[in-house]
Amino acid sequence: MGRKVGVVGMGYVGLTLTAALADKGHTVYGADVSPTVLASLSRGRPHIFEPGVEEIFAARIGRDIQVGTELPRDTVDVAVISVSTPVDDITRRPNLANLAAAARAVAATCRPDTLVVVRSTVPVGASRRVVLPELRAAWGERVRLVMAPERTIQGQALRELVELPQVVGGLDAESLAAGVEFFTGLAQTIVPVSGLETAELVKLSNNCHTDLIYSFGNEIALIAERHGLDPLEVIRAANVDYPRPDLAKPGYVGGGCLSKDPYIMIDSAGERRPFLVGKARELNEYLPIHVGETVVRMLVEARGGSLGSRLAVLGWAYKGWPPTDDMRGTPIATMMRVFSAAGVTVLGHDPMVTDDVIRQYGGEPISLDKAFTDVDGVLIINDHPDYRAIRISEVLDEVRPAFVYDSWRVLDADAVTGAGIRYAGLGYLPPAPTPAAAPAASDAGAVPA
Template sequence: MSRTVGVIGMGYVGLTLTAALARKGYVVHGVDVQPAVLRALAAGRPHIFEPGVAEAFAEHINRSIFVDSALPAGTVDATVICVSTPVDEHTRRPNLTNLAAAARLVGQSCTAETLVVVRSTVPVGASRAVVLPPLLEAWGSGVRLVMAPERTIQGQALRELVELPQVIGGLDDESLQAGVALFEGLAERIVPVSSLEAAEMVKLSNNCHTDLIYAYGNEVALIAERHGLDPLEVIRAANLDYPRPDLARPGYVGGGCLSKDPYLMVGSAGDTPPFLVERARRLNEHLPVHVATRVVEHLRELRGATRGLRLSVLGWAYKGWPPTDDMRGTPIEAMMPIFTEAGLVVLGHDPMVSDTVVRQYGGEPVSLDKAFSEADAVLVVNDHPDYRAIRLDAVLGGHRPALIFDSWRILDEPAVRAAGIRYAGIGYAAGAAPTAAGA
């Protein structure tokens, strides 16, 4: 079994895999091109929050975890490619430049004896079309190549890397067996599939299905809003003791995977665009814009002109549970242009996100108590446990916001309304009447 592993790319996927492998007794050489990342990791201070990772690095750095800007030549039994595979901001086409560069690095640093693992999420066919050619050019024949997609959720990655079935597809049988041997030392269950492409599509299928599920919950909420209905009432009644798949609650859908992977699936479809995947992604991207617009509309109804009003936004990371500091796909990015156009002063609070990052996105950092006492409106964007634990009597002072828009419906609605504050959520406003379109 391979015991010395190179990991190229110390982003979320590579960082968590490095920590998990070290905890299982592997020697890991992590590679990244960003000097600041390397300095932080070399000091045992991971640049990304994930429970257990900091402890793993503190214990294993310079013992069984080593980081550098290149692989040590000829020393690793396997190399795992974990680089980012972004999509173009405008065209949404996959950009596989990092993947190709990582493959060339492996070809220069390793030999045909090295097992090469693609763990980055890629369009179907990319492992064979982008990674394999540089390896063949460098080594001739004998390449051992597998695709082993990462499928963990933030906040539970170190546990899921061990407990989730590890899907592996190989270039050939020899590659597959080498991949199985590598991951048997990490995961409790291995699921071999027939090809590189099958493994690639497993990852895309998982994430696109999740995006579709959430999109449907958001669709229900937007239609309920047109009729003055409470979408949570509709969804709860629809799900109660009904033996079909549950409907999802409405909510924002972001993060590094769900905001990107549907476009990788679209790119995999060739000349026949998918019927569902891109439309669902567009709906989920529209939701933050819709909410921001509704917040402004509520404020205009309550206060007239909005210019100069103060809006507190609670939750800047893309999700609150499990807690994360990840800003990829964060709703606030799409919301800020609408708030800016309305002339709102945006105050920001997030237990996981630094004041520096809040400022980078256009907010003014604020404490949780002042988020309520010094604002004209409060928008709860994510469901961090600190927000679920809010007691309104402890945060409401003499100056009270006119509006609390509770995206996740985690606050005490009766208490909000009893305080004379308008309460609203995604697809919902307390006491709303049907619109003309829904009457």
């Protein structure tokens, strides 16, 4: 028998959980403070792309899924808090105002016997320190509270909500039992842990470890670049039949979680800062700067200057596979500052991102079939399948780019260099092929950056 579940916060975490719960036969009440989000959802049109979610909302909105500015009073059996916990751009400290406000809203609209689930990513201790006092102020000691972190990957959330083990930590034995029972109806495997804080640290550990292992691949790439080596060759050779964990390929590390959670982990550590977490994040945030500066140097080398040069950038969402339209932590946000300072005109394309978003970030939209013509250089940032499918001979014109910087190495490098175009990637900077590429569109005598 389905339950009545409230979900406070209809961002990515709340949206996907709502769809998954409704698909399992629960009645879900979604609450959000954004009129735009509510208007879109009420029409059955999710504001965030995630495979399968739109179909569930279109079929169930107004019936099994209801949305509003607050949860219906004294109605839900379970209230899930899935609001954002942003990190300040300057101090890098987590802002838990949304978490406290959501806890107050749940306390005001729900019954004391309601199971409260913290789903948001929080510093260790925040469920007990921020959420619990709000509930106890309204309900006294009759509080059932669990922390059950979301750990899905974008593009596969509905599958992973079922297939990934669900970690649950409770305030007490009664809370834990209620949390385990609830999630047993959704996930195939439940992992009970000893308390709220353990579950909080599990989520941070997963994401910070991912950030860390990716940063090592990026470290290898930067060192390989200094020596004129191919980092992918180094990593492939290092991994062949070696019985220790594989090295990760280099790549940009963004998104809503990996660009934020390391700072929440650092905050959780208190006065004794972690040795590794901050350095890994620093390296991963430096990579887009390094690539932006490298691309500008390549423009200068090829055309005598960067001012007025035209650069086609393919891939504006933070990742290309699984496809997403998420711009949180996208490398282009950092790179655009570098390109703007160098006077580069940036032309943008992404199959998942609207032209309006590209303009908001300072780019001029361009179609994929025009991205390799009438430009001085091409930068491929993510590995969307449309970019993997590019056949270089089919997209070139007489006026060709001087180089293609293929961050994920998805193109046929031999085909690119065979066309007289310099080919490069993360940590991979071989010299320009000879004979030199045909003249490109912009003035080779532009003022150097």
